[in-house]
Amino acid sequence: MAKELAKQYDPKMVEDRIYKTWLDGKYFHAEINEGKPSYTIVIPPPNITGQLHMGHALDNTLQDILIRFKRMQGFDTLWLPGTDHASIATEAKIVEAMREDGITKDDIGREGFLERAWEWKRTYGGRIIEQLKKLGASCDWDRERFTMDEGCNRAVIEVFVNLYDKGLIYRGARMVNWCPTCGTSISDAEVEYEEKDGNFWHLYYPVKETGEFLELATTRPETMLGDTAVAINADDPRYKHLHGCHVILPLLNKEIPIVCDEHADMEKGTGVVKITPAHDPNDFEVGKRHNLPMVRILTYSGKMTGKTDKDEYDELIKSGKAATDEPEVLDTGKYAGMDVLTARMAILKDLEKGGFLKEIEPITHQVGTCYRCHTAIEPMVSRQWFVKMEPLAKPAIDVVKNGETKFVPERFEKIYFNWMENIKDWCISRQLWWGHRIPAYYCDDCGEIVVSRVEEHTCPKCGGNMTQDPDTLDTWFSSALWPFSTLGWPEKTADLEHFFPTNTLVTGYDIIFFWVARMIFSSCENMGETPFDTVLIHGLVRDAQGRKMSKSLGNGIDPLEIIEKYGADALRFTLATGNSPGNDMRFSDEKVEASRNFANKIWNASRFVLMNLNEKEPVPYIPDNIALEDKWILSKYNNLVKEVTDSLERYELGLAVSKLYDFIWDIFCDWYIEFTKTRLNSEGEEKETAKAVLVYVLSNTLKLLHPFMPFITEEIWQTLPHDGESIMISEWPKFDESLNFEAEETEMQRIMEAIKAIRNRRAEMNVPPSRKAQLNIITDYADTFNYGKQFFVKLASAAEINVGNSFESEGSVAVVTSDATIYMPLADLVDFEAERKRLQKELDVVNKDITMLSNKLANEGFLAKAPAAVIEGEKIKLEKAQEKFTNLTAQLEKL
């Protein structure tokens, strides 16, 4: 047993070594014990492309705190780790890397690309896992999963086929969000709206029948080539005469109808709207209502369509392979091949030339952008796979409504309901290669569609060759199954039986829609129940100025650097402190320094305790003949157990950690350790008692702190006398009624109040600690103060101490508390005039208190309606104030 510890705590000497002992001990590994309650957390799987950032650090610290707490409480605890294939992000990264080598996806083909992708996964996929270990994460690494591993893949196919069979997955040409950069459709949730400067271009469209010009405005003039109608409101008096008329579409000289539709708002602009069904979500709906043709003018790479595009389409139509619900393709002629902005300028120029451009009105508007690459998304009609959401949303709303799943804090339920109740069908197909390939097969000859768990090569209808859909699924489709796919579903595994449904899901508010909501409805649908009972939502970690940490700002703080500099415990402690659920927090080095200092404080307190121990000390116990101060600390400690446990159970991790901080630093270190010093300097039973209580309180407090600061608590605990292999599998302390010593707490309070008052007095008078003073104490609590003599000597620079009924006050400074008047003969230092002023000032304060309290106690409303305990409390306060008043007046009179 190494009792000599370094003066300062050095995390680097400790963390990796300790983590290895935990791994070797298999403490993270979850065992199934029949009949034992389980507690499960599934990790929000980080992207394989990812590096640990502060968001991960916070998220995983919170999870580790909960898991370690529950593990010590005796649950069968499983924290299931894993990573996400992150289709768009990963594919983009690999394409980027290939571009540097001058290779494109088409050069190497699908097979070649996937080989590279898997290679990437093998090389970098484990990186973030290693980083989580640095943080101290106690995940069951034996159960690590990957969203594209065999089991998850199977679950994905199973769910897809099931939903398809139920008619909840369908394929069709719908309005989707198209990202020209990523080259894929994305879901509504993946569109982020950004405020951008733009223009309203006011255009004229000539009316065929009347020859007049209809004015309308658009932010996207280039889409006019795809216009197939102009809409007006049926009730609009300005345009009554135009019902059933047509306009001639400028530039194309094409006749398109004027339709009456509610979409046209009389209040807005001129009340006339151009309708481009293939490139605008609202227009798409108008088109459906009026059976308008759809004309596509953009390729999937965001260029204006040309002759080849049109020929391709015509070919498909001829062969019967194009779906009838897909838009026809226009050869935009001179604009073909231009990107959107170039085409816009060219078209505007031509419109202006033709006299069709009335004016340009600058505006700012919200533009939808891709959440991955932030390019403006193009609304396009495209044939994709969708999940029919309405039937799935219903049960998912119910489980939250009826409390089977609770959000912490509760306010996030509103956001959840708001989304779920207005949900639109989910576009799940992506034009990417890295991901789960859609298990749909199409007959090359007759076009038959088969959705199947196994590969289909022959058409069941005509015997022709079948080809699998080239698209992959939205990454979030597989993450949505994470809570059960990782436990073995669709197999009925023992893990699934024991650990599902899981308990707490910890995540940031930014992925409630992407992930949390989808897990809930997926679980309701496939498992018949909610995937977790609690969703603990945390906020963002921002920089010291409150800005979001981002790559472009370069203000990100690397958690690994913080760990390197201050230790993982300090980082964890910082992230857990001053953080209330759902709120953002600011991160700064100063905060980590404070945490580091706290770790050092614990280290040194422990060093002190260890210094006083012999080679063989008994494991922590409470001796029989404990002293007043022992009862005081035990009572305080007991209360701490209750508060920390309650706070953790209510997910108030920040509150729990600050209680621990206060107890350890203020109560244990600043007071109790000091109280024990006299006894530790003695020999015999007294010393043994002090040691035992020190070890007991320290050791158990370390247990309470362990979930927050796992490394240092383990390191110290191992050095202290202990039972068992590791603090992380030791038993969580329980509140113990027999450790409640209220009377003794009050007694110690009297002594401590006096010590503080004396210190205060001496500091005001600039008496150095080296100058010891005699204390003459008049009090009604003679026994307590006689007992307290030892502490006055040690903590209040006292020399000789007398407790009695009256003393000569001449030439003394008086220190007045509600329990005692203490004279310090420091005649040479006393300024009597100042002394009088000070006493008067103190008296004023007490007087004010007395007035306030007696008014309150004279208030009939208060007496009639306030709870008895509160009234009693106020009475005691008043008594104390009055006692102090008496003591003070006596003093003043004597001066």
Next chain:
RNA sequence: GCACAUUUAGCUCAGUUGGUAGAGCACUCGCUUGACGUGCGAGUGGUCAGCGGUUCAAGUCCGUUAAUGUGCACCA
């Protein structure tokens, strides 16, 4: 436009069912007190954003205003 959040000491933030406010950092003064100067002791500093209401009692509940932030919607 709708909703939600935030507004407490110079700074960053706690404040658990309503009982007249706390911490860390910063600042001031003092301290080689044999665990720790990454420390110890003492102190300065707040009409808890404004207004109104409920209540015996409001930082805490309700309404309202303002500022800031976020989500959703609109955006021809």
